[in-house]
Amino acid sequence: MDDVSESQTRWTFFTSHARVLAAIAEDREARIRDIAERCRLTERAVQRIISDLERDGYLSHTRRGRSNTYRIEPGRALRHPAETGVTVASVLSLLLRDEPDRRAPHTGKGHAQG
Numbered sequence: 001m002d003d004v005s006e007s008q009t010r011w012t013f014f015t016s017h018a019r020v021l022a023a024i025a026e027d028r029e030a031r032i033r034d035i036a037e038r039c040r041l042t043e044r045a046v047q048r049i050i051s052d053l054e055r056d057g058y059l060s061h062t063r064r065g066r067s068n069t070y071r072i073e074p075g076r077a078l079r080h081p082a083e084t085g086v087t088v089a090s091v092l093s094l095l096l097r098d099e100p101d102r103r104a105p106h107t108g109k110g111h112a113q114g
Contacts (some may be wrong), residue, residue, distance in 0.1 A: 010027070014095070015070060016039060016041055016045065016049055017040040017049050017052065017053065018091060018095065019041075019095075020035055020041070020046055020049045020050065020053070021036045021053060021058065021059065021072065021088070021091075021092065022092060022095040023035045023039055024050075024059065024070045024072065025072055025092045025095075025096060026096065028069055028070045028072075029067060029068070029069050029070075030070075031067065031100070032046050032047060044053055056079070056080075057073060057076055058072065058073055058076050058088055059071070059073065061079055062072075071093070072088060072090060073091070074087060074088050074089035075087055075088070075089065076088045078091065
């Protein structure tokens, strides 16, 4: 996880909270370790983010043995006043819809949408 310190010095379009939520949406039974690796965060940071998301009603979990199964509240609205009416589902659809493309090798053929 050498990239963690670099990611903290540069801005990005999506917050760590959005990345963690997207990782959970992709795998509702993901381990904290796996989420941290995917999001390039520490496990401790992921634990704090999950606590934030649960406290504010965006996420809940059910304990099954030694693992968790997460439940996302897709209809929950985002917190910032500038995002009034935008739901978790709409953000996740944006973050997850291109996931197969991100994993596929880049062909150099792109398209711009305007």
